[in-house]
Amino acid sequence: MAIGWYLVVSAMIFCIGAAGVLARRNPLVILLCLELMLNGANLALVAFARMWGGEDGQIFALIVMVVAAGWA
């Protein structure tokens, strides 16, 4: 599967999360939608790590997961 497909999926997840952050008013659901946006970014990071053949993007994705676990 070409890397572009993964990027399309990550962009759609990010946009769904952004729409949720703006439209929902329950603070808990807003936090969940922020997690969605972080996950979209994570998918893009891992996809680019696969594209370049390096593991640095996966390291970055793990750091993002740590931050998300920190403010949860």
Place this chain on the structure above:
Amino acid sequence: MLFHNILFFIAAIGALSGAIGVVTVRNPFYSVLALVFHLISLAALFLLLRAEFVAAAQVIVYAGAVMVLYVFVVAYVGGGDEPLPAGGAQFKVLGPLFALAVAAELSIAMLGTALKGVKHNGAKYTLGFGTPAHIGNLFLTKYLFPFEVASLLLLVAAVGAVVLARRRRGLEPDVELERQVRVPAPSYTGTMAEAAGTRTAGTMPAPEPGSVPEPVGHGSAGGPPRYEGGW
């Protein structure tokens, strides 16, 4: 290769439907469950991208620990429908419009990109790409400083959570505890003499004539406040 494509579409549809479920479902508990589904599908996508360790961490840490925490929050706070009252009527329309604009911009950027690698399946990878051995090696050599900063961040978050929970519990917890302990047990309750029935009414400390509490104790109306159980 065909199997890879089928797996990709299954996982991508799962992730997208989970994301849509998080946003659209009214009950916050169900949106947490939809987020768990989304995270597990995303872990499958990570596996397809040869990121084994990230996928395992996603399932264990994210879909396991963090989501259990969210379920607890929903169970304690309770899912009120829309607690924030301030006017968000325009956001309900503008939010999806803004998201559509961002999506259009991102797709334009992706269609017009000059990156050749986007059209291909990715670079050649060495054996053991994305395994815990490689990731741990990078974390302890090249990315040691971000690793330490992340651990410090988690420590600060844990200590801060404990401090906040202590402050929210009450003003002076010791005073409250002392007030509970200092209530004296009324006479003739719970003694061996009461059980044996050897105490007589004459030794009781000045009972009122009308409402003499029975020495048996439980449920005696009008008696002094009693210390009921506890520790």
